[in-house]
Amino acid sequence: MSASKSYLERSKLHSNPTAKAFLELMERKKSNLSVAADLTSKHALIELADKVGPYICLLKTHIDVVDDFDQDLVDQLTALAKKHDFMIFEDRKFADIGNTVKLQYSSGVYKIASWSDITNAHTVPGEGIIQGLREVGLPLNRCLLLLAEMSSAGTLAKGDYTTTTVELARKYKDFVVGFIAMQRYEDRDGDDFIYMTPGVGLDQTSDGLGQQWKHPREVIYDRGCDVIIVGRGIYGNGRDAAKEAKRYQEAGWNAYLERIK
C-alpha cells in the first residue's frame, strides 16, 4: 500500500512528471508541510514565502486575494520557489463547467496555468471540469488535485460525493495526481494518489466560521495523508512564521517517519 512506502520509492513509480518531482522534493527536503499563504498584500506574501521557504515543500496561494497583484509577484514567487526548492499550488478550487474553467485556468489577469505547478478543482460540475482543465494543464506538465473532502463544518463533500470524486480521479490519472482529503482511501490497481489535508493546527481547534483544525500527527500518521496544509497556525496572531514553520515541518516529518517505519 502506498501509505507505507517512502515518498522517494513512490516518486520512482509515479507516471505524472510533476507528481514525481514533487515526491522527490519532499524526500530531499524532509518536508511534507504546505503553508497556506492567505495574505492580501504582495509584500507580505513575498516576505512570508521567503521566511517559510526553507521549511516547506509547497506554497499554497490564493492569488485572487492579493490587492496589489501584478506579474512581478508571480516572477518573485517563482524565483523564491527555485531559491528555496518548493512548488506552488494555487488553491483556486475551480468549480465551473469545462468551457469556463479552461478560460479561468489559462487566461485573465492571473494566467494560473502559466506559473502554478499544482491546482485543484471541485467535482460538483461533473467530469467536464477535469476535461477542460486537463486540455490546458497537461501540455504544460501541470497536475490537478480534486477536492474529495473539506475540513469545514457541514461540508457536502462526503459519502457518494467523495466516492464519485475518487472514481473520476482514477479515470484521469495522467492529470489528477491526488486529493484534498481528510484521510487516505484504499489504493486500487496500483493507484498512488497524493493526499493533502487542510485544517491542520498544533494549538487551536476552530475559527468561528466553520473551519476545524487537526493535529499533524493525526493527519499524517493516523489518517495516512501526505501533506499538511497550515495557514493561520504559522503566521496568524503575530506568530514568528519561520519558527512555526520549522515546528510544523518537524511534526509532519516525524509523523511520516513513524508511518513508514
Place this chain on the structure above:
Amino acid sequence: MSASKSYLERSKLHSNPTAKAFLELMERKKSNLSVAADLTSKHALIELADKVGPYICLLKTHIDVVDDFDQDLVDQLTALAKKHDFMIFEDRKFADIGNTVKLQYSSGVYKIASWSDITNAHTVPGEGIIQGLREVGLPLNRCLLLLAEMSSAGTLAKGDYTTTTVELARKYKDFVVGFIAMQRYEDRDGDDFIYMTPGVGLDQTSDGLGQQWKHPREVIYDRGCDVIIVGRGIYGNGRDAAKEAKRYQEAGWNAYLERIK
C-alpha cells in the same frame, strides 16, 4: 405559489432590497434574459454588454477570464448597467471556506463585492461559505444565489446535495435570494426565491465538454424558473448578438406571460 405571480407582485413582497429591485427591473424591461458574457478581452466584453444591454435584465460575467481587466472595465460596465437598466452578476462560483471567501469577495484585483449586484456560491464547503460572504455582502446590499443544480453532464449537485442547499438558502434568506437551478422547488413559509437557469439555447444541445442546452420555454414555462442564462447561443459562431438577444428576450418573456396567465 410564487411561480404563478408576476415579477411585479413578487417584488412588492420581497424583503431583500436587491432582489426587490431586480424583480421590478424585469417587469419594467419585460426581460428575463441574462447574457453570459464569457469573453477574454475588455473591448469585446464592453461591446457585447452595450449591444445586448437593451434586451437583458442581467449581465453575467466571468471577470477572471478577461486578459486586460482593469478598474476602467468595471467603471464602463457599471455605466452600461445604468444606461441600459440591467444588473450585474459575477458568476464567481465561490467554493471555499468562510474565511477565504470573505477575502476573495472583498479583496484582490477584482473586489467583486464593490460592483457585482449578485454573485453565487457552491454549498459544498458547508454553511460557513454563506456566513463569510454575507458578512461582506449584506452591508453593501448585495445578494447571493446558491448553486442547487448545474446544467453540466454528471453534476454532483443533485439529490441530498440539492436538498441541503435549499435548506441553507432558507436559513439565510436575508442574503440568499435564489438559486442556480434546473427547476423550481416547492415554496415553504412564504418563500420566494429567484431561479436562474444556465444551459439555455434555441439551436444547439451540447458542446462536447459536458454542457447541455435547454429551450427557453422548457425552462420558464415547464420548469417554472425565472431567468434564462444564455451564452454562446447569443454571441458564439459570429452571431449578431443584438438580434439573438432580442430573440431570446421574446422567447423567455412569452413563456413567462404564458406561465402567469
